[in-house]
Amino acid sequence: xxxxxxxxxxxxxxxxxxxxFTAGYPDLEDTVSIIQELVKNGVDLIEIGMPFSDPVADGPxxxxxxxxxLQNGMSIRKLFDQxxxxxxxxxxxxxxxxYINPVLQYGVEAFCEKCREVGIxxxxxxxxxxxxxxxxxxxxxxxxxxxxxxxxTPQTSDDRMRTIDGISEGFIYMVSSNATTGAKSSxxxxxxxxxxxxxxxxxxxxxxxxxxxxxxETFRNACQYASGAIIGSAFVKxxxxxxxxxxxxxxxxxxxxxxx
Amino acid sequence: xxxxxxxxxxxGEFGGAYIPEMMVPNIEELQHNYLEIxxxxxxxxxxxxxxKNYVGRPSPLYFAKRLSEKYQSKIYLKREDLxxxxxxxxxxxxxxxxxAQKLGKHRIIAETGAGQHGLATATVCAxxxxxxxxxxxxxxxxxxxxxxxxxxxxxxxxxxxxSGNQTLKDATNEAMRDWINNPVDTHYIIxxxxxxxxxxxxxxxxxxxxxxxxxxxxxxxxGRENPTRVIACVGGxxxxxxxxxxxxxxxxxxxxxxxxxxxxxxxHETAATLTLGTPGVLHSSRSILMQTKxxxxxxxxxxxxxxxxxxxxPMHANLFTSQRARYLWATDAEVLxxxxxxxxxxxxxxxxxxxxxxAALKKxxxxxxEVSVINLSGRGDKDMETYLNHFGY
Ligand SMILES: Cc1ncc(COP(=O)(O)O)c(C=O)c1O
Numbered sequence: 001x002x003x004x005x006x007x008x009x010x011x012x013x014x015x016x017x018x019x020x021f022t023a024g025y026p027d028l029e030d031t032v033s034i035i036q037e038l039v040k041n042g043v044d045l046i047e048i049g050m051p052f053s054d055p056v057a058d059g060p061x062x063x064x065x066x067x068x069x070l071q072n073g074m075s076i077r078k079l080f081d082q083x084x085x086x087x088x089x090x091x092x093x094x095x096x097x098x099y100i101n102p103v104l105q106y107g108v109e110a111f112c113e114k115c116r117e118v119g120i121x122x123x124x125x126x127x128x129x130x131x132x133x134x135x136x137x138x139x140x141x142x143x144x145x146x147x148x149x150x151x152x153t154p155q156t157s158d159d160r161m162r163t164i165d166g167i168s169e170g171f172i173y174m175v176s177s178n179a180t181t182g183a184k185s186s187x188x189x190x191x192x193x194x195x196x197x198x199x200x201x202x203x204x205x206x207x208x209x210x211x212x213x214x215x216x217e218t219f220r221n222a223c224q225y226a227s228g229a230i231i232g233s234a235f236v237k238x239x240x241x242x243x244x245x246x247x248x249x250x251x252x253x254x255x256x257x258x259x260x
Numbered sequence: 261x262x263x264x265x266x267x268x269x270x271x272g273e274f275g276g277a278y279i280p281e282m283m284v285p286n287i288e289e290l291q292h293n294y295l296e297i298x299x300x301x302x303x304x305x306x307x308x309x310x311x312k313n314y315v316g317r318p319s320p321l322y323f324a325k326r327l328s329e330k331y332q333s334k335i336y337l338k339r340e341d342l343x344x345x346x347x348x349x350x351x352x353x354x355x356x357x358x359x360a361q362k363l364g365k366h367r368i369i370a371e372t373g374a375g376q377h378g379l380a381t382a383t384v385c386a387x388x389x390x391x392x393x394x395x396x397x398x399x400x401x402x403x404x405x406x407x408x409x410x411x412x413x414x415x416x417x418x419x420x421x422x423s424g425n426q427t428l429k430d431a432t433n434e435a436m437r438d439w440i441n442n443p444v445d446t447h448y449i450i451x452x453x454x455x456x457x458x459x460x461x462x463x464x465x466x467x468x469x470x471x472x473x474x475x476x477x478x479x480x481x482x483g484r485e486n487p488t489r490v491i492a493c494v495g496g497x498x499x500x501x502x503x504x505x506x507x508x509x510x511x512x513x514x515x516x517x518x519x520x521x522x523x524x525x526x527x528h529e530t531a532a533t534l535t536l537g538t539p540g541v542l543h544s545s546r547s548i549l550m551q552t553k554x555x556x557x558x559x560x561x562x563x564x565x566x567x568x569x570x571x572x573x574p575m576h577a578n579l580f581t582s583q584r585a586r587y588l589w590a591t592d593a594e595v596l597x598x599x600x601x602x603x604x605x606x607x608x609x610x611x612x613x614x615x616x617x618x619a620a621l622k623k624x625x626x627x628x629x630e631v632s633v634i635n636l637s638g639r640g641d642k643d644m645e646t647y648l649n650h651f652g653y
Pocket of ligand 1: 376496566601
C-alpha cells in the first residue's frame with residue numbers, strides 16, 4: 001500500500017497544515033476525539049506525541065503536557081490500544097513523535113510492526129541520530145512502510161542536508177530556528193536567509209516548517225517558504241482551555257487558516 | 261579486552277551520541293577536535309600548569325593510620341578534597357574551559373547537583389573571563405546553599421530547574437535545552453562521564469590524573485604501584501573513572517564503585533542505578549538507567565545531591581556488564597555513619613558523596629596485607645547543614 005504521507009504531498013503542494021498533540025493530554029482518552037476533530041476541521045496531517053519523562057528538545061508547553069499525559073497513565077501500549085480502529089475512522093496521514101527510550105523498551109521491531117498494524121505512516125524521533133538510524137533502524141522501518149522524518153536546522157550544513165534528503169521519504173522537517181519547541185514566533189531575517197538557502201537547494205523531498213508556528217500570520221509566512229507548516233505548542237496550549245474539546249479544536253484551527 | 265571508548269564512541273554496547281539534530285553541529289565539532297586539542301603540546305602545558313599551580317596538584321595520597329587500625333588493613337585516601345574548590349570536579353572544568361577557548365566559545369553553561377561542578381565551572385569562568393550560566397535543580401539550590409552563594413559571588417548566573425524532581429537530571433535537561441537554543445558561541449561543560457560521545461571519554465581523560473598520581477605516589481610510599489583495590493563513589497561516575505583509569509588494564513587491581521542507595525534499594529527512594537537499572541538512553545547516551553517498564557525515567561533519591569541521578573556513565577555500564585568493576589551501594593544512614601567515623605578518626609570531614617566510598621569499608625572483608633585506596637572526591641563544607649541537622653552539633 002502506498003504511504004499516505006507521499007499521497008498527501010503529491011496531491012497538495014502548498015499550505016499543508018500539520019498539527020501535533022501529546023497523546024493522553026488533557027485527558028487520557030482524548031486521543032481519538034482529537035484526531036476526529038482535527039480531521040473535521042480540515043487538517044492535512046497529524047503528529048501524535050508519545051509522552052516522555054525527559055523531553056530535552058521540548059519547551060515548557062510540551063514538557064507540561066507530557067508530564068500530565070504520563071500522570072494520566074499514557075504509554076505506548078495504551079496509545080496503540082486507543083488507535084487500533086483509527087483506520088476505520090479516517091485516512092489522514094498519521095505520524096508518531098517521541099523519544100527513543102520508550103521505543104527501545106517497547107522493542108523496536110514490535111513497535112514498528114504495531115505501527116503498521118494500526119496504520120501509522122511515519123515516525124519522528126528527535127534523538128535518533130542519522131547514523132544509528134541507518135545502521136540499526138532503517139530496515140525495520142522500511143519493512144513496515146514507515147517513513148522516518150528527519151529534522152534540519154539553520155545550523156545544518158548543505159552537505160548534511162543533501163545526505164538527509166537522500167535518505168528521507170515523505171517530507172523533511174525544517175526546524176524554524178535554533179530552539180526547543182514553542183519558542184520564538186516571527187520570521188526574522190536570519191530565518192528568511194535559511195529558508196531561502198534551503199529552497200535554492202532543490203531538494204527532492206517537500207519541506208514542512210515547524211517550531212514557533214502559532215497563529216495565522218506565522219503559518220502564512222512559513223507557507224511562503226515550504227509546502228506547509230507544523231503547529232505544536234500553540235495547539236497544545238489551546239487544548240488546555242476549559243471549553244468543550246470540539247470547540248477548542250475548531251476555534252484554534254479556524255484562527256490559523258482564516259486569513260486576517 | 262579494552263575498557264576504553266572505541267572510534268565510534270562506544271564502550272562495548274554503551275555510549276554513542278543520541279542527540280537531536282539541533283545539537284549535531286556542536287557535538288560533531290567536539291568529536292572531530294577534542295583529541296587533537298587535548299593531545300597538543302600547548303594544551304598539555306596549560307593544563308598541567310594550571311593543575312599544579314592553580315588547583316594545587318598533585319593531591320596527597322594519605323595513609324589513614326587510625327582508619328587502617330580500625331579495619332585491620334592498609335587504607336590510603338586520595339585527597340581530591342584538598343583541590344581548589346574542594347573536589348575532583350575542577351580537574352575536568354580546567355580541561356574543558358581550555359577546550360572551549362580553543363574552539364572560540366565565549367559563553368559557558370553547566371548543570372550541577374551538589375554544586376561542586378557548578379562551583380568548579382564558575383571558578384574557571386572567572387579565571388578566564390567567560391560568561392557562566394549554571395542550571396541547578398531547585399531542590400539542590402536549597403540543600404546546597406553555600407555553593408550557590410559561592411557561584412554567584414564568582415559571577416555565575418544560577419538558574420533553578422523547576423521540572424521533575426528538581427535535581428540533577430532536571431538540571432541536565434535544562435542545560436541541554438539551553439544549548440539547543442544557543443548553538444553558536446556556547447560550550448556546555450558537562451560535569452561527569454555522561455552525555456553524548458565524546459564527553460564520557462573527554463571527562464575521563466581529564467580526571468585520569470587521579471589514578472596517574474595514585475600510581476607513582478603509592479610506589480613512592482610503599483614500593484608498589486598497584487593497590488589491592490580502588491574504591492570510589494559513583495553518581496555519573498567521573499571521580500571513579502579518574503581513579504580507575506590507569507588501573508583498568510591491571511586486572512589484578514580490584515575496582516569498586518559505590519552507588520547511593522538512598523533509603524534502601526528495596527524502596528523507591530534510591531539512586532542505585534546499576535543495582536536496579538536496565539539498558540536505555542538518557543541524556544544522549546546508551547547506558548544503564550532507572551526506568552519504568554514503559555521506558556520513563558524514574559525519579560531518583562539520595563541524601564547526597566551529587567549522586568541523586570537515575571543514570572550512570574556508559575564506561576561504568578560496560579565495566580559493570582563485563583564484570584571488570586564491582587558496584588556496591590550504601591544507604592543514607594550508612595553514609596552518615598561513615599562520614600562521622602572519618603571525621604573522628606582522621607580529622608577529615610568528607611563530602612556526603614565521598615562518604616559513600618568510605619561506607620564500603622564495612623561491606624568488604626579486608627585483609628591485613630591488602631592496600632585499599634579510597635578516592636576522597638570532595639570535602640564536607642557544602643554538607644554542613646545536613647550533618648548538623650542529622651547529628652545535632
Ligand atoms: C564530592 C563529589 N563527589 C562525587 C560526585 C559525583 O560525581 P561523579 O560520580 O561524576 O564523580 C560529586 C558530584 O557532585 C561530588 O561533588
